[in-house]
Amino acid sequence: MAEVRLVDIEKKYGSFLAVSKQSLTIHDGEFLVLLGPSGCGKTTTMRMIAGLEDITSGDIMIKGERINDKPPKDRDIAMVFQNYGLYPHMTVRQNIEYPLKLRGVKRGERKTRVQETADKVELGALLDRRPSELSGGQRQRVALARAIVRTPSIFLMDEPLSNLDAKLRVTMRAELKHLHHELGVTTVYVTHDQMEAMTLASRVAVMREGKIVQLDTPKKIYAEPADLFVAGFIGSPSMNLIDGSVKGGVFRADGVEIPVPLEDRSGVVLGIRPEELDISQGPNAPINGKLYALELTGESTLVTLRNGPTSVCARGHADFEADINSPCHLTPKDGARFHLFDRASGERLG
Amino acid sequence: MQDRLLPYWLLIPAFIIVLATTIYPLAYSFITSFREWDLTKSRRPGDFVGFDNYIYAASESAFLNSLWVTFIFVITSVILTVILAMALALLLRRKGPMHTFTRIILILPFAMSPALIGVSYRFMFNPEFGVLAQGLGAVFPALQGVPWLADPDLAMAILVLTDVWHWTPYMTFMCLGGLASIPRETEEAARIDGASNLRIVFGIILPQMRGVILVMAVLKTIFALKMFDQVVTLTGGGPGTSTETLAYFIFNVGFRWFDMGYASALAWILTAIMMFISIWYVRMLLSERKMTTA
Numbered sequence: 001m002a003e004v005r006l007v008d009i010e011k012k013y014g015s016f017l018a019v020s021k022q023s024l025t026i027h028d029g030e031f032l033v034l035l036g037p038s039g040c041g042k043t044t045t046m047r048m049i050a051g052l053e054d055i056t057s058g059d060i061m062i063k064g065e066r067i068n069d070k071p072p073k074d075r076d077i078a079m080v081f082q083n084y085g086l087y088p089h090m091t092v093r094q095n096i097e098y099p100l101k102l103r104g105v106k107r108g109e110r111k112t113r114v115q116e117t118a119d120k121v122e123l124g125a126l127l128d129r130r131p132s133e134l135s136g137g138q139r140q141r142v143a144l145a146r147a148i149v150r151t152p153s154i155f156l157m158d159e160p161l162s163n164l165d166a167k168l169r170v171t172m173r174a175e176l177k178h179l180h181h182e183l184g185v186t187t188v189y190v191t192h193d194q195m196e197a198m199t200l201a202s203r204v205a206v207m208r209e210g211k212i213v214q215l216d217t218p219k220k221i222y223a224e225p226a227d228l229f230v231a232g233f234i235g236s237p238s239m240n241l242i243d244g245s246v247k248g249g250v251f252r253a254d255g256v257e258i259p260v261p262l263e264d265r266s267g268v269v270l271g272i273r274p275e276e277l278d279i280s281q282g283p284n285a286p287i288n289g290k291l292y293a294l295e296l297t298g299e300s301t302l303v304t305l306r307n308g309p310t311s312v313c314a315r316g317h318a319d320f321e322a323d324i325n326s327p328c329h330l331t332p333k334d335g336a337r338f339h340l341f342d343r344a345s346g347e348r349l350g
Numbered sequence: 351m352q353d354r355l356l357p358y359w360l361l362i363p364a365f366i367i368v369l370a371t372t373i374y375p376l377a378y379s380f381i382t383s384f385r386e387w388d389l390t391k392s393r394r395p396g397d398f399v400g401f402d403n404y405i406y407a408a409s410e411s412a413f414l415n416s417l418w419v420t421f422i423f424v425i426t427s428v429i430l431t432v433i434l435a436m437a438l439a440l441l442l443r444r445k446g447p448m449h450t451f452t453r454i455i456l457i458l459p460f461a462m463s464p465a466l467i468g469v470s471y472r473f474m475f476n477p478e479f480g481v482l483a484q485g486l487g488a489v490f491p492a493l494q495g496v497p498w499l500a501d502p503d504l505a506m507a508i509l510v511l512t513d514v515w516h517w518t519p520y521m522t523f524m525c526l527g528g529l530a531s532i533p534r535e536t537e538e539a540a541r542i543d544g545a546s547n548l549r550i551v552f553g554i555i556l557p558q559m560r561g562v563i564l565v566m567a568v569l570k571t572i573f574a575l576k577m578f579d580q581v582v583t584l585t586g587g588g589p590g591t592s593t594e595t596l597a598y599f600i601f602n603v604g605f606r607w608f609d610m611g612y613a614s615a616l617a618w619i620l621t622a623i624m625m626f627i628s629i630w631y632v633r634m635l636l637s638e639r640k641m642t643t644a
Binding site for chain 2: 050089
């Protein structure tokens with residue numbers, strides 16, 4: 001069983017706190033994604049698991065054993081890097097073979113395993129090429145093959161798709177998901193791309209300023225963001241976050257009046273996802289303003305309405321058309337979920 | 351029309367200077383190498399002698415000795431400089447508290463004039479009052495009173511030592527530049543794959559430094575082939591002719607024996623050797639680029 005446990009791990013660079021006393025258990029076979037913006041400590045956390053970064057305090061346990069002082073090679077992990085980390089002077093075959101060679105695997109077995117692994121990631125025909133002769137996607141496959149060839153207990157992936165173009169990223173994402181399903185190896189995956197996190201993860205740990213702010217399944221994080229930061233970070237287009245106040249059980253902002261189950265208070269942020277809003281005809285809709293922009297995405301049109309400082313986006317039908325600056329009205333769909341946050345602290349109110 | 355010609359007009363002064371100080375002497379020395387010219391007898395080159403000067407060089411023991419001395423000097427100084435520079439660069443590449451200070455200290459030997467280095471080392475290895483000779487004698491009693499620069503082998507060793515001391519800093523900085531261009535991930539991947547530090551250096555870092563090492567080796571070879579200043583001020587080519595490098599021998603033939611025709615032929619032999627190395631280097635570099643950037 002390859003369970004990874006982080007117990008109060010902390011990382012400081014001088015006086016800068018990169019990761020602040022975080023605890024996390026990654027279950028056997030789980031695909032856990034560390035998600036957050038640049039500088040939030042996600043890569044540092046992964047590098048500490050890999051043994052590439054010293055831990056300032058705390059413990060890391062793999063399979064129940066404390067591995068703080070173990071060198072990377074003895075942690076039974078494999079890592080895929082953002083820039084692939086391939087050995088440019090070696091062929092694809094030699095790249096994949098290298099970890100086996102270092103572990104003293106016999107030549108015959110090495111050959112078989114390299115071939116099997118290369119076939120698994122569709123590299124069989126490219127084994128004698130050098131990395132410089134491969135495309136970005138092929139290089140990433142070599143990096144994957146090198147990671148899986150020695151069947152480690154844990155995969156660590158540090159933004160492995162971020163150097164690929166958008167189309168290839170989608171293809172590789174599906175391949176990664178399939179590979180994880182096939183191998184069932186515990187995987188820790190770092191990304192700043194919330195779409196990658198949502199599609200790949202069994203669970204997502206959203207990080208901010210060195211802390212895990214929410215750890216849950218993608219569905220739960222999407223449906224119930226723990227705070228204002230997570231609410232704004234997850235979802236594309238992101239959740240509408242409207243500044244206003246609550247009076248008499250009604251949330252009010254410029255052009256917005258929505259009944260909410262909250263006592264009177266100011267400094268409230270109401271969140272609602274674009275896909276939970278309908279474009280309505282009547283002027284008595286809960287959200288009113290002028291049409292600011294129409295963006296056709298193919299399967300739908302993003303409709304942005306503005307009223308003073310309030311800006312609200314809704315996902316409308318692909319055929320929707322209207323004049324810019326014409327009056328526009330939005331109504332929450334039946335069963336739409338409202339998220340209420342405190343403006344100052346970012347805490348969830350309901 | 352005037353605008354179109356202006357760049358050429360502006361280039362003319364530089365062109366004339368290069369022509370007068372480089373192209374003309376080169377062409378003149380090439381023509382002279384096929385003539386007999388004893389400067390003590392005539393101010394102008396004498397008769398055309400064909401390849402006689404070149405043929406004579408091939409059989410003259412003094413020239414062959416200088417060629418051998420140069421060969422030994424080049425091989426040892428290039429190998430030692432490259433290895434030392436690489437080792438120092440590997441030690442210095444990580445940033446530490448003394449990072450900047452160490453780098454400043456390191457560049458000092460390269461800032462010194464080669465002639466001055468020769469004089470300094472001659473004093474330092476003087477068996478009677480030289481600080482290095484005395485120091486070595488104090489640490490190793492067997493080395494007390496060793497006539498360092500009077501022994502052919504030791505004199506050559508000291509000549510190599512001064513050259514390595516002079517060039518290692520510059521080469522270290524070249525290595526540091528090369529090391530900085532190696533992606534950190536390759537080293538980290540190797541660490542995770544199970545490679546030891548030694549294996550990372552020899553199996554991952556050095557192969558990626560191939561191009562830089564090649565540039566270093568060729569540059570150092572060309573500079574070592576031209577070794578002159580330190581020979582003049584440190585050993586004077588001696589004892590005997592044991593440290594008489596090719597450049598120093600050419601100087602003697604031309605400006606001590608005034609045999610300008612023969613000296614020109616020897617200078618062109620040295621030039622041919624350097625051109626051969628340069629062409630080989632460019633070809634290697636191009637094939638290296640093809641390999642890494644295809």
